Amino acid sequence: MDLSVTENSSLNENCFLLKLTSDQKLPDMLPGQFAEIKVEGSPPTFLRRPISINNYCTETNELWLLVQKAGDGTRTMGNLKKSDTLNLIFPLGNSFSFPENNSKSVLLVGGGIGTAPMLFWGKYLKEKGYSPNFLLGARSASDLLQLDDLNQYGTVYTTTEDGSYGEKGLVTQHSILQDKNFGFIYACGPKPMMVAVARYAKTRSVPCEVSLENTMACGFGVCLCCVENTVNGHICVCTEGPVFNINELLWQI
Amino acid sequence: MDLSVTENSSLNENCFLLKLTSDQKLPDMLPGQFAEIKVEGSPPTFLRRPISINNYCTETNELWLLVQKAGDGTRTMGNLKKSDTLNLIFPLGNSFSFPENNSKSVLLVGGGIGTAPMLFWGKYLKEKGYSPNFLLGARSASDLLQLDDLNQYGTVYTTTEDGSYGEKGLVTQHSILQDKNFGFIYACGPKPMMVAVARYAKTRSVPCEVSLENTMACGFGVCLCCVENTVNGHICVCTEGPVFNINELLWQI
Amino acid sequence: MADLRVKIGQLDLKNPVMTASGTFGYGEEFSDFFDISRLGGYIVKGTTLAPRQGNAYPRMAETPAGMLNAVGLQNKGVHYFADEIYPRLKDIDSHLIVNVSGSAIEDYVACTEKIAELEKVTAIELNISCPNVKQGGMAFGTCASSAGDIVRAVRKVYPKTLIVKLSPNVTDITEIARAAEAEGADSVSLINTLLGMAIDADKRRPVLSTVTGGLSGPCVKPVALRMVWQTARAVKIPVIGLGGIMNWKDAVEFLLAGATAIQIGTANFIDPEVTIKTIDGINEYLNKNGYSSVSKIIGALEI
Amino acid sequence: MADLRVKIGQLDLKNPVMTASGTFGYGEEFSDFFDISRLGGYIVKGTTLAPRQGNAYPRMAETPAGMLNAVGLQNKGVHYFADEIYPRLKDIDSHLIVNVSGSAIEDYVACTEKIAELEKVTAIELNISCPNVKQGGMAFGTCASSAGDIVRAVRKVYPKTLIVKLSPNVTDITEIARAAEAEGADSVSLINTLLGMAIDADKRRPVLSTVTGGLSGPCVKPVALRMVWQTARAVKIPVIGLGGIMNWKDAVEFLLAGATAIQIGTANFIDPEVTIKTIDGINEYLNKNGYSSVSKIIGALEI
């Protein structure tokens, strides 16, 4: 589907927020899902690039993508201007699940660009009567993204490695993890961070879902390139993920 | 050498004029020479693209390129904006020669985008005391390019295939070819046109040079991909051309 | 509308555009994008006698104008296919072709026998060219005599249309094609992936878990076109061409080189509607150039 | 500054970066761009006993992330080289290596004998892999026994460093490499071009005058890397890796895969200074990762 850019704003040196819309109503989508994006004008970028749905506003018919410049593909996307067209296949993948217990207080952990899916999920949870707590970890203050947006939907806790904002340290060292109890934990970020969060959740017997990355060729389940090894064998991250319950994974946690 | 774009003006639907400059003085160059251009952001464009030097203004330290959108490479060049950077290897190739006889009236024939090298050559000839006559052929009025610029350096004659400007017909049917005599003829354009001009010149024993195209990989004589078969065997168009005297060629004329 | 029909063995294809095995899932995944009954045929995933987990992650590396894969024939086995998947596919009005893979001749034969029972599978494509499994596939496809052996064994148990998929990782592909033809193959399809490798300079490790993998996409097109051209001149059975086809123009090039039909693989990942656009594009090309049927351009390259 | 020196046969190279034959002219064309004595070595054009006109035009087709060429060994012959070109090159402080090509064994031998007389040519690269001449080159390189024959004949008359350039158009490149090694080659270089083809769909003609041509550039890199990796594990003599190297990162990948030195071909057309940038880039990579010498990363891929 061709969407048109309504805004491209740079959030810091490496990250930008793309807002997209269409004349047609955007299809329904769920938090945790992603889009496969065709990047034009980037010679090394042969395949589409998977990017999480950062937000979806039904009122404005807008889709947001929060993107970090990792290589030529994402850098080239960063040059998009208002009214430019972008081709997306979406929505793809599964989505986060609601807590099955009655606990309304849940924790959404985002490391670095891993916060991308959390805005949409936090908003969604809030709408359904939950109390989201966001816990974000980044290298430095300028790497903490969309704090104002997140604040609308829940309490935001932060850590930075250099201590320039919030508590100093890694996300998994934040005091909130000792001080509060949560009914469900959701995490997205670098694998070591997700493993640490999973370990925390497991120790406390809190249900936990993580959103995984993988190298994807198609994004819709036909190439079988993106498998995660799980208790059910090799499973495609693009269709049966990207969100997995940690109990399904064979991680050393 | 990286040059920076001072202006990119669209001359009609398919053609644009790029003006380029540099902080350093541009190297000396001669009419008939060309540049090999690295096109960024065009996935199918792996190799550089050869483009003739359309004009060189020593006063403004500016180089002009007149380009027709033939494919993705030239189309992408067409998107360049003021201050963008473009990498060129130049000047490459040989150049047109001055008439050896005393005749001061010479004819410069350009078919379609083949007029590109003629502006620089006409200007140069005028500066050296010759009287250039430009004969341009195009499909339609809007395809006749840079008429005002050319007018500064000589008389301009035109033909269009649809008769929308100048004489109706092909360039080689223009009445000037019957009415006037020239001391030298220079031609650049589609091969059938150049063959026709060469035939005219040969019949009248007027010396004649043509500027050839070829598929080039390097542009500076190292790949041997761009040969023309001549009386001296296979010869590289990029180094020993692109300008050839018709007597060197093995064309059926 | 030009006549797009072509014939491969006993199959009458409504047009020459098929999908390449391993790049189209079981077709169903594409039904959101278009009506798959518009395809000339669709070749589903590499299927083996026993279920296979495939190779470890990572299985994919992007390369200049292409990609490497090391999927390793992950599939749930032919019985699962017959029981669970086939019933969902059998009423689609296009040719359903199963890509039969394996490591030992007996497995190929047993897998084929099971497929032969499925009425609406009108052909098999015998994959003797998978570079991604340890013993198997490619070893057969890189030697004319073992290619001949396996074709002979499968031909015995399979009366329907038998397509043999050839490996490009050989000195002379025409030799293997002729061996397949001699043993009764109805058609050969080529190329499977070129064996390649990617390295992560920073990590000083191969990108793929298997070190080497199969290269596909536009980067292989020049090699594929050359092999199709050579093979079409070497055998009498129809050749199915594939390797790097991204659009109708690429498809026309393969047809001109001598392919009777074509398959589209990697391009499905980038544009899921590429097959339909290719069918339409071939039709337009024929109309524009005054050809009444696609057969007029098959092998029509002027040398 | 890391120690970049490597050894190929009797050659001590100041660094592992050389230029690939047919893509660097005689080197002189590059002296406007940089000081060519900075190169580890430079391999000049394919040279034959007798002068050759090469193939008819068109000789080049751009392809996805690469190009096809059909130059066909155009050169003025070894005597012209010795008399006219060699004197201009002989004082450049880098290894001058001549790529010796031909169609018959006697021609290879006679050409080599003439080159052997030139003191400052410190090695030859025996090209048994050119796909662009009718009888020759590639035929030798695609069969282990004929490759062995020609290496044996040339070895007899050439005491200096003998590099044999291998064709990738084979089922098993290690077999050819081992045959060259067994007959006394000091090194093998790979890959030469992959045989490919391009078609102009509008004109319904092949793009190249010779129909098929040699594919080079980044599109072939995955295949080249794989073959270098396979070959480095199969022979004891040093392997020179090439095929699609565009920058220092690509070069490092080949070194990690087991190449002792590398060559850069097609990339010279796009960036004439690519070789120098590659030398600098390898040096920086080594420094950044704490390696004192390039030898530390040769074959250091962790599997």
Ligand SMILES: Cc1cc2nc3c(=O)[nH]c(=O)nc-3n(C[C@H](O)[C@H](O)[C@H](O)COP(=O)(O)OP(=O)(O)OC[C@H]3O[C@@H](n4cnc5c(N)ncnc54)[C@H](O)[C@@H]3O)c2cc1C
């Ligand atoms: C389901 C999913 C959702 C994602 N959501 C987001 C998001 O919301 N915002 C965001 O900025 N990024 C997201 N990513 C990561 C994003 O896809 C990669 O950063 C992007 O593909 C890099 O492309 P590139 O051309 O810029 O870089 P490349 O030059 O291709 O790669 C640069 C670096 O990124 C790594 N990389 C490349 N592709 C992937 C991939 N598919 N998965 C993981 N690493 C990769 C490479 O190994 C390399 O180290 C997501 C990935 C997945 C799988």
Ligand SMILES: Cc1cc2nc3c(=O)[nH]c(=O)nc-3n(C[C@H](O)[C@H](O)[C@H](O)COP(=O)(O)OP(=O)(O)OC[C@H]3O[C@@H](n4cnc5c(N)ncnc54)[C@H](O)[C@@H]3O)c2cc1C
């Ligand atoms: C010495 C020389 C001087 C030139 N000067 C000019 C000039 O001043 N202005 C201008 O607009 N064009 C000029 N050209 C032609 C120009 O180089 C091509 O139009 C351009 O390379 C096309 O690139 P592309 O990526 O846009 O198109 P592609 O997609 O590469 O090709 C589009 C069409 O152009 C043809 N083509 C591609 N490359 C060449 C080539 N090197 N020579 C001939 N045809 C080619 C293709 O066969 C195809 O039909 C010159 C060519 C040469 C050799």
Ligand SMILES: Cc1cc2nc3c(=O)[nH]c(=O)nc-3n(C[C@H](O)[C@H](O)[C@H](O)COP(=O)(O)O)c2cc1C
């Ligand atoms: C992810 C992936 C999986 C593949 N799996 C199979 C397979 O199971 N069986 C097979 O015969 N070919 C398989 N192939 C090869 C393709 O069918 C095709 O031969 C090859 O990709 C070249 O075509 P393309 O360049 O159009 O992709 C696979 C290719 C890819 C990219």
Ligand SMILES: Cc1cc2nc3c(=O)[nH]c(=O)nc-3n(C[C@H](O)[C@H](O)[C@H](O)COP(=O)(O)O)c2cc1C
């Ligand atoms: C235009 C051109 C001419 C070539 N001529 C020769 C040659 O004369 N002898 C030879 O051994 N290889 C020749 N080659 C092959 C290259 O040396 C090299 O093996 C190949 O291009 C792969 O490397 P690359 O991808 O870096 O270009 C030629 C390649 C090109 C592109």
Ligand code: FES
């Ligand atoms: S990316 Fe293709 S199956 Fe997941």
Ligand code: FES
């Ligand atoms: S283009 Fe390379 S020699 Fe002329």
